[in-house]
Amino acid sequence: MKTVLSTLVAPHQTSEFFDSFENDKPFYVHNLSEGINEITDLPMLESIESLLNNWSLPIKAHLPDVRDEASFININAQDALKVFENGMGLHFNHAEKLSPVIDQWLKQLRIDLGLSALTNSRCMLYATPAGGGTAAHFDQNINIVLQLTGEKTWWISDNEHVRNPMTRHTIGLPCDPELESYINAQMPDSMPENKKEIVMKAGSLLFVPRGSWHMTSAKTSALSLNFTFTAPTWIDLLTSALRGRLAQSSHWRETAIGFNDEVNYQIAENKLNYLLNDLKEDLPSWRARDILNATECEPF
Ligand SMILES: [Fe+2]
Structure with missing residues (x-):
């Protein structure tokens, strides 16, 4: 049976994906096309402008100071284009609430991944201006990123500092006290050296393992759709x-x-x-x- 996961990792087998998934290694595919039409044909996802025209939920604009998601202001769609043109990244949460197709893909993907019914699943869209991106950090979430437009480079590295973190951490920001109680080594002050570079273009898919260090930089203005899962631990x-x-x-x-x-x-x-x-x-x-x-x- 064709699942959402098998569509997203084609032409690879889902067993190859699970090998990466279970070992916290990044997995990526380029040039997805017909299989993802149901998503890419959504008028809302055509461009950043059409997204802003169709978006009725709040939008977060990332402040350029630390290039971290935790640093943002809430804005409306009218102001969003202006701040985007001035170099600020935009974050649209809960796309599944505005599109039954996205909602269906998200729900099915959670099941395909074998995640618990208690998982907090949501779809987020990131509009990143040319030259924008995120500072080095890791998340407690499982992330599957579908690049819709533009070009964005990701650098991903294994996390030798902590396994299976239960909260996110951005390099240079204070460490959460609970996280600090179970780290293997002091948090680094720059992105670890052994990083893998992945260039994402329209039709590229990337699995970002939970806890892996990553940072991004957009070469052109870029739009991506993230399937994000905060799954319960034991x-x-x-x-x-x-x-x-x-x-x-x-x-x-x-x-x-x-x-x-x-x-x-x-x-x-x-x-x-x-x-x-x-x-x-x-x-x-x-x-x-x-x-x-x-x-x-x-x-x-
Ligand atoms: Fe992240």
């Missing part, structure tokens, strides 16, 4: 199921109090110990299948 599945289980108990649902003096603190500690002992008795009967039945809507 931690997320367990804590989600655990929360559902504990929510059944009025004792676990009590407000946690007692942190104002020593005596009350001791009472709080005793209470939590009592609850933990209760949980320990329950845990031996836990099975992975029960957790997955609670988190997935298509259990096999």
